[in-house]
Amino acid sequence: MSEQYKNITISDVAEALGVSKTTVSRAISGKGRIGEATRQRILEYIEEHDYKPNVIAKGLAQSRTYNICVVMPGNYSLVDLPFFQEIIMGIQEVAGMSEYDILLCTCQENDVAALERIVSNRKVDGVILLRTYVKDAQIELLQSKKLPFVTVGSTDYEHVVQIDHDHESACRELTSIMLMRKMKRIALLGGNDAFVVTKSRYKGFTEAFTSFGREPENELIYMNLESRVQIEKAVEELIDKKADCIICMDDAICSRVLVKLRQEEIHVPQDVRIASFYNSSVLENSTPSITSLSFDVRELGMASCKELLQMIENESVPEKTLLTYEVVLKESTK
Amino acid sequence: MSEQYKNITISDVAEALGVSKTTVSRAISGKGRIGEATRQRILEYIEEHDYKPNVIAKGLAQSRTYNICVVMPGNYSLVDLPFFQEIIMGIQEVAGMSEYDILLCTCQENDVAALERIVSNRKVDGVILLRTYVKDAQIELLQSKKLPFVTVGSTDYEHVVQIDHDHESACRELTSIMLMRKMKRIALLGGNDAFVVTKSRYKGFTEAFTSFGREPENELIYMNLESRVQIEKAVEELIDKKADCIICMDDAICSRVLVKLRQEEIHVPQDVRIASFYNSSVLENSTPSITSLSFDVRELGMASCKELLQMIENESVPEKTLLTYEVVLKESTK
DNA sequence: CTGAAAGCGCTTACAG
DNA sequence: CTGAAAGCGCTTACAG
Structure with missing residues (x-):
């Protein structure tokens, strides 16, 4: 040195x-x-x-590190970035108040080598998982090591402390609004259904139909849309199928749908209504403005960190915390 | 626990x-x-x-932490995000090879409270500054504490180890190409000139003119463009002033320029050529494809981390490392 | 209310 | 080649 x-x-x-x-x-x-x-x-x-x-010495004496690990997925896309930015700011804010710092870790798919090293090296007192999978190696690792951790977003694993927005209710409400507006042919475009959040949103979507005594039309539902080409193809098909409303599961999908509709000279909202499940900055300046769900991501980060710190202090925390949301109605569904 | x-x-x-x-x-x-x-x-x-x-105990005995701090600006925009994502991946890759981990810290403007806490708590062995200012509180803090650190990007501070892409040469080359193509009225649109990188690019721009025995036209140069409105106004004026080529200092500016030109029904490249200084994913799918400079950001992260680790090991490192770039010619300048 | 001592889990001169 | 001991900078029973 x-x-x-x-x-x-x-x-x-x-x-x-x-x-x-x-x-x-x-x-x-x-x-x-x-x-x-x-x-x-x-x-x-x-x-x-x-x-x-010296916090390190203090930590050694107390078997503490005063660090928490935040695990990001390694393969995130442009749309997710603002989400991660915002949530980390929230986490940082409450961590800092307790003299805690954030150790960053990225996990590619289900390769937990990086996380395992950090955990084995006892560099952190707890972990926040920003993205979980239906079958999740991170959760399994952490459970076997008995290290305190929370997940942002829901998971089907048992005894896992989860902090999430209420996607299911949110999507049920959004879909219900479209149904109330007498939409006849509501389409749904979704991403990777290996994510629990995708499943929750899908569930809310179908629940809305049920509560209206109706059933979603499978031919209008497209899941696992990964590439631009796939999305464009779906849009073309939906035009043929006379969909009068398209609900997009995330803003990346939505922005591509909008581009495609513009190319095809289909007008929003006259010809087709559009709504998106998450109002990131990606859609911010869109014309027309897009109806979407609004979640406070910073609050999500703060709540996650707060609960993790409580767990580290051996305080009890609820297994599931659901944060509220808002439906923001804009021009695209007029 | x-x-x-x-x-x-x-x-x-x-x-x-x-x-x-x-x-x-x-x-x-x-x-x-x-x-x-x-x-x-x-x-x-x-x-x-x-x-x-136990790495912590090992660290205590050696007065080491096996952590480095990566400092991000707190107020970054959507465009910068992919940059930070990529560079952190690069840093992480080489840090991991030496059993080092990354402590994340964000600094709002010149408020170094968060960094100071981490440094005072001796939580890290060194620091990587991802963004520096002309007058920079982070650098001054670190120098006074004598903690090893490197900056990504150039700075005018003395005795600071800097790793950067050669923006000046890159912009000189890009501008030269436009000059060689007989552009008569080349405009430049730039962002906040409190950043050193903005100054370097500007310098390269003017140098190109000098080497051609010409001078840039001040009425075609717009700096400190922060908002969409400002950019749109600049574009309108440039149309009036008959600019035949617009060089954008970053992709956020460029993408807004393109939108505006489309609205005004000005065609690229027929009516005006466009080039951008940095090919982020923001411009990836643009039509026409945009001529731009290409920098390997991951490599930048790896190089930065490598030098920092060397400093921590008391090995000597060059004060300034310049990484190469590529000019990628596309349709927008045909 | 205050302190001597042991301990957290390592490393590293210093001897042998 | 190997080990006893001191030390890194704290905390925390245990006594007093």
Whole structure:
């Protein structure tokens, strides 16, 4: 290491004040009995000399690291990026309040090697999983290691603490609105159904139909849309099939649908209504403006981190926390 | 903490094998003399019992953390996101090879509170600054603390290890190509010139003119373009001023320019040529395809991390490393 | 209310 | 080639 300041330690403080390290430690942590006078004296000295306890040493003594690991998927697309940006800001905000820092880790598909290294090296006290799979190696690893963790988004694994937006209700509500507006042929375009969130949204979609005594039309439902070509093809088919409303499961899909409709000179909302499940910045400046669900992603991050920290402190937390959402009606469904 | 596995320690290994902790430590680290037979025996035992040294404890003994801090700007826009994604992947790749992990930190503008906490808490051995300012509080903090750090991108601060793409040359070359193609009225649209990179690009732009014995026309140069409205206004004016080529300093600007031109029914490349300084995924599917500079961002991350690790190991590194680029000619400048 | 001592799990001169 | 001991900078029973 290059020559840094030799940092002042707890021993230096103790010596300078003629007390024991124990006493200094107590003054800082607030744990254990200590005379008010000595306490003040120590705190003042610390303030004045800008003493900062070494968190690493503290952690070693307490078997703590004061780090949490945030795991991002390695293969995310442009649309997801603002989501991850925002949620990390939220996590960071509450982590920082407890002197916790964030160790970043990316997991490609179900390859948990990176996460495993971090966990085996005991670099973190807990983990936040930003994306889970129906069959999820991360969850299995963490459960076997008995390390506290939470998932952002829902999972079917048992005894997993989950923080999520209520996608199912949200999509049920959005779909219901379209049904109330007398849409006859409602199409659904969705992505990878290996994600639990995709399944939840799909479920909400069908529930809405059921509550109206109707059934979704399978020929208007397209799932596992991955590429632009697939989406364009679906749109072409939907035009032929006379769909009068297209619900898109995410904004990436939606923005491509819009481009394709414009090419085909199909007008929104006159010829077809459009709604999207998630209002990211991708769709922000779209004309016409797009009806969509609105989720507070930063809040999601904050809630996730808060619960994880509680688990680390051995406090009990609800197994499932559902955050609310808003339906934002815009021009595209007029 | 919830009840986790009590991890096996170096003492357990030593005891089981009837050797000292010292010997076990040496077998693992490879430092110090040790009999080949004992070494094998220890390594085998470790392998079999899946012993992982506690990196935190190791770090405490060595005054190391095996963490580096990556600092992102807090206020980045949609366009920058893919850049940060990619560079972090690169950093992570080489960090992981040395058992290093990444502590994430975001700095809003010049508020270094978060970074300062991490540094004061001695949570990291070094720092990678992803974005620097002309006057930069991060750099000043790090220099005063004498903590090893590198910057991605150039800075005018002295004695700072910088890893960058050669923006100046890249922009000189791109501009030169436009000049060679007999463009008469070349416009330049740029962003915030508080960033050093903006200045470098601008410099390359003017140098190209100089080498052709010409001078850039100031009335065609628009800097500090922040909002969509500003960009649209600039484009309108450029149409009036009969610009025959527009060079955009980044893809966010470029994509808005393209939208505006389409609205105004100005055709690319027939009516005006377009080039952009950075080929992010934002412009990927644009029609016509856009001529731009191509930088390998992952490589940038890898190079940055590699140099930082070298500094941490007290090896010497060049103060400035410039990575190469490519000019990718596409339809927009035909 | 305060302190000496052991301990967290490693590393590393120093001896032998 | 190997080990006992001190040390990294904290915390925390246990005494007093």
